Amino acid sequence: MAEPVALKLTAKDFKSDQEVRWCPGCGDYAILAAVQSFMPELGIPRENIVFVSGIGCSSRFPYYMNTYGLHSIHGRAPAIATGLSVSRPDLQTWVVTGDGDALSIGGNHLIHALRRNVNLKILLFNNRIYGLTKGQYSPTSEIGKITKSTPTGSADSPFNPISLALGAEASFVARTIDSDRKHLQSVLREAAEHKGSAFVEIYQNCNIFNDGAFDLLKEPETRDEAVIRLEHGQPITFGAQGEWCVVHPPGGFGLEVRETASVDPADIVVHNSSVPEPAYAFALSRLPGADLRHTPIGVFRSVQRSSYDDIVREQVSTATAKVTDPNAELASLLGSGDTWTIL
Structure with a gap:
């Protein structure tokens, strides 16, 4: 990843001259504004940043960032970004994708990029619908x-x-919400600082084809009891007055939600995002039900x-160091075994 340098950039510097064309009210606008606003904090020249996307509403993102960008093909953004990241360590590479692009045709590309721990920042806009192809x-x-x-x-799960x-086994995994700009930017900062694959799911509202999908997490009268805000080193409690908490069930597996007043404070789980094994984080990810109640x-x-x-890159360097005369090695390779000359 490119090292930060002393630069005086603003959000305006990251806005391209392209007209932003999403449906009025789309959550993508909020995400774009949040990304453009936090980018100057990185202190990285725009020519050392690249956004790679696949196909979908979210994949228009590179057009609107005044950085380098690639609008690639359906589901293949992680594969293309992998080649870019490996060959150009001076660049900070971001992947912007959607739930359809990343998890259907691009499913294998996504999981293998995460498994390999490629140095990518992957933003998955999840609106639970295919928006570009109309619902x-x-x-x-x-x-x-x-x-x-x-x-x-x-009928699909x-x-x-x-x-x-x-x-x-992604090394960095997070979730945030399009309309919570402060939280969104805090997660983006942590993802940007991470070395390796940083995967961020962003709940994003499609107000045309799936409007209100995440209202439970956004409306003032429901969000306090629905949203669990994870903070490293802090007990996991939530609710307007902290009346709910997360605990290990007695004699069971996983995690569960209980009323705070009904448990010993010592039994409340203290969030630790740096646990080496992913089992704890996985248990957290299974808390929300189909209705989004108790969503971390x-x-x-x-x-x-x-x-x-x-x-x-280390393998390439090691192999290269063993070669004394690259031209002679290539000539020997091309001339070895049976050869044919075509006239």
Whole structure:
């Protein structure tokens, strides 16, 4: 990743000259503004930043960032970004994708980028619908979802993107919400500082084809009891007065929500995002039900391990150091064995 330097950039410097074209009221506008506003904090020249996207509403993102960018093909952004990250360590590489792009045709590319711990910042905009193709159900749509492609209700069980990322042993996994700018930017900062794959799921409202999908987490009268804010080193409590908490069930596995007054304070789980094994973070990711009650947001896991980029570059350097005359080695390779001359 490029080292920060002394620069005086503003959010305006990261706004391109392209007209932003999403549906009025789309949550993508809020995410774009948040990213453009926090980018100057990195102190990285714009020419050392690149955004790579696939196909979908979210994938228009590179057009609106005044950095380098690639609008690639459906689901393949992590693969293209992997090659870029490995070959250009001077760049900070971001992937912008959606729940359809990343988890359907791009599913294998996503999990292998995370498994390898490629030095990428992956932002997955999850609106639980296919927006660009006009409202079909997506891999994160709930069972029974009625859409143009499932008129009698979806029969598919949805992916939990956080659980999926943790199952792939991603070294950084987080979740945030498009309309909570302060929280969104705090998560982006941590992702930007992470060495290796940083996966951030962003709940994003599609007000045309799936409006209100996350209202439970946003409305003042419900959000306090629905949203669990994870803070490293702090007991996991939530509610307007902290009346709910997360504990280990007696004699059981996983985690559960209990009334704070009904448990010994010593039994309340203290959040630790740096636990080496992903089992604890995975248990946290299984808390929300289909109705989004008890939804954790924040950093689930942040651990350090060797990045794919560093390992590959070290292998190349080691192999190169053994070659005394590259031209002679190449000539020997091309001339070895049976050869044919075509005239």
